[in-house]
Each structure stands twice: as structure tokens, then as C-alpha cells.
Amino acid sequence: MKCRICKEEAVVALQSHNTAFCAQCFLNFFTHQVSRGIAMFDLFQAHERILVALSGGKDSLALCLVLKELDYKIAGLHLDLGIPSSSPKARACVEGFCAKHSIPLHIVDFVAEGVGIKEVKAKLRRPICSACGTLKRYYFNKTALDLGFDALATGHNLDDEVSRLFSNTLRWDESYLSKQGPYLPASPGFVRKVKPLWRVSEFVTANYAFLKDIDIHTAPCPYSQGASFPVLKNLMHNLELAMPGRKLDFYQGFLKRGRPYFAANTQPENTLKPCQKCGYPTAAEDLCSVCRIKELLAS
Ligand code: AMP
Numbered sequence: 001m002k003c004r005i006c007k008e009e010a011v012v013a014l015q016s017h018n019t020a021f022c023a024q025c026f027l028n029f030f031t032h033q034v035s036r037g038i039a040m041f042d043l044f045q046a047h048e049r050i051l052v053a054l055s056g057g058k059d060s061l062a063l064c065l066v067l068k069e070l071d072y073k074i075a076g077l078h079l080d081l082g083i084p085s086s087s088p089k090a091r092a093c094v095e096g097f098c099a100k101h102s103i104p105l106h107i108v109d110f111v112a113e114g115v116g117i118k119e120v121k122a123k124l125r126r127p128i129c130s131a132c133g134t135l136k137r138y139y140f141n142k143t144a145l146d147l148g149f150d151a152l153a154t155g156h157n158l159d160d161e162v163s164r165l166f167s168n169t170l171r172w173d174e175s176y177l178s179k180q181g182p183y184l185p186a187s188p189g190f191v192r193k194v195k196p197l198w199r200v201s202e203f204v205t206a207n208y209a210f211l212k213d214i215d216i217h218t219a220p221c222p223y224s225q226g227a228s229f230p231v232l233k234n235l236m237h238n239l240e241l242a243m244p245g246r247k248l249d250f251y252q253g254f255l256k257r258g259r260p261y262f263a264a265n266t267q268p269e270n271t272l273k274p275c276q277k278c279g280y281p282t283a284a285e286d287l288c289s290v291c292r293i294k295e296l297l298a299s
């Protein structure tokens with residue numbers, strides 16, 4: 001198979017675009033897709049400071065590298081979750097990547113913060129993944145605000161977004177459907193959140209990471225067995241095989257027509273008040289969910 005652009009031997013075939021690329025033309029294609037995703041929703045500007053959340057996985061590291069090559073003002077943020085069998089490897093991977101590419105890196109150590117995931121899991125009666133997600137969002141937001149960044153970027157790709165959309169739709173969760181997307185504007189107590197990889201699939205991102213020789217942390221979270229997203233991702237994968245390009249159409253159609261509809265027809269949420277302990281906006285009367293987790297651990 002030949003590259004569609006330069007007619008050299010192709011190394012990546014993309015069914016969804018009915019095309020194939022050589023290595024260099026594929027890297028240009030990836031960069032163009034990310035730039036287009038940033039421009040379409042005006043995610044951020046060249047002069048703004050972006051904190052990129054780096055888990056050590058292919059998506060966040062690929063995102064960080066492409067933003068650096070596009071000359072954005074970036075720094076990395078890694079949350080060391082304190083899971084003995086995986087966190088040290090993930091952290092080493094992120095530290096190695098940032099050192100190699102001269103990218104400033106901020107690390108939040110969950111054990112030092114009193115919220116090590118192993119300890120939280122031992123105390124909690126509900127599934128750890130949702131508490132872990134709450135803790136991650138809290139520290140993404142807090143660190144970006146404390147350090148004065150304009151936006152927090154995560155490595156969510158098209159497959160993540162489409163499976164989340166499908167899950168929200170299965171439950172007709174109007175509140176989530178009114179907000180889901182690659183851009184969540186800043187509001188009091190919250191930094192802007194952006195997902196610049198929203199136009200590229202997991203397969204495309206994995207190829208970029210491979211061709212760029214990015215050393216990635218691949219082991220799945222040891223606590224995440226039984227999560228429902230892989231099931232939805234498989235469904236979407238099969239849909240894409242049968243109807244190439246449908247995933248991106250579905251998601252773009254939602255952003256253009258679905259989300260505005262739900263945003264206009266959904267009651268605003270309860271007003272938030274500052275947490276009495278840490279000041280983080282919360283719908284609860286006294287403590288935010290993170291301060292409650294900390295209290296539980298201290299008890
Ligand atoms: P996940 O929910 O694990 O698929 O991760 C989605 C995105 O959240 C990743 O692409 C990262 O940008 C970010 N992320 C997840 N875990 C971490 C972490 N431990 N430290 C920093 N960022 C993370």
C-alpha cells in the first residue's frame with residue numbers, strides 16, 4: 001500500500017479515513033488533526049499556559065509531545081496515586097519522558113497528601129474507581145489553579161469520548177449530556193478543562209506514540225477490573241469496523257446538535273458553596289468529597 005500524500009511505502013492504514021500514510025505523512029496528519037481539534041473549539045491560545053495531566057499512558061504522553069512540537073507553553077502534572085504495583089512505574093515513565101523532552105513536571109504524591117489509593121481502597125465501602133476519579137479531578141483542578149495555569153489538558157481520545165457519550169446516552173443523563181465535550185470553560189473555583197485529542201482514535205494515538213518512540217506505561221490499573229467502559233469501547237470498535245468514520249460523525253453531531261439541546265433544556269445544578277475545610281466548591285453543606293475521604297482515612 002502506498003502513502004496517499006507522497007506515494008512512498010505506507011506504514012499506517014486508517015480504515016476510518018479510507019487511506020494510508022508513510023511515517024512522516026502520518027505524523028503530519030496526527031499533528032493536523034490535533035491542531036484542528038484545538039481550533040474548532042478554541043480550546044486555548046498560543047500565549048496561554050497549559051498544564052498537561054500525564055498518567056504515563058500513550059495518550060497523555062503523545063498529547064504532551066505534540067503540544068510541545070506545536071510550541072504551546074506546557075508543563076506536565078503527574079499524580080502519583082500510591083498503588084504499589086503500578087504507581088512507581090508510571091511515575092518513572094513520566095519523569096523519564098519529561099527529562100528527555102525538557103518539559104517542566106509537577107508531581108502530586110497522593111500518599112503525602114494523605115489520600116494514597118491503596119489506603120483509600122482499604123477503608124472505602126464503595127468501588128475505588130469513582131473515589132479515585134474524584135481525587136484525580138480535585139488535584140488536577142487545585143494544582144492548575146494554585147500554579148496559575150490557564151487550562152488543564154487531559155489525554156482523552158475519540159474512543160474515550162464516544163464511549164462516555166454512549167454511556168451517558170444509555171442512561172439519558174441530561175446533566176452530563178449538557179456538559180460533555182472537549183471544552184469545559186472556567187467557572188468560579190474551577191480551571192478550564194480541555195481534551196485536545198478528541199478527534200483522534202486510540203489506534204491513531206498509539207501509532208503516533210510508537211513512531212515517536214515514546215516509552216509508555218502500559219500496565220492497566222490493578223484495581224480497575226470490571227469497569228464498564230471497555231465493553232462500550234468494544235461496541236464502538238465493532239461499529240467503526242462496520243461503518244468506518246461513524247464514530248467521529250456521531251461525536252461531532254452530538255457536539256453540534258445534541259449538547260446545545262441538552263444545555264438549553266437542563267435545569268442548572270444546585271449552587272456550589274466553598275468546602276468548610278479546603279475551600280473547594282461543593283454541593284454538600286459542610287465538607288467536599290475529598291475532605292470527607294481524608295476524614296475517613298484519619299478515623
Ligand atoms: P484515564 O481516566 O485513566 O483513561 O485517564 C484519562 C486522562 O487523565 C489521561 O489521558 C491523563 O491525561 C489523565 N490522567 C489519568 N491518570 C493520571 C495520573 N495519575 N496523573 C496525571 N494524569 C492522569
Ligand code: FES
Pocket residue numbers: 117128129132133221222223224
Ligand atoms: Fe484509580 Fe485505578 S487508576 S482506581
Ligand code: ZN
Pocket residue numbers: 275276277278279280287288289290291292
Ligand atoms: Zn474540602
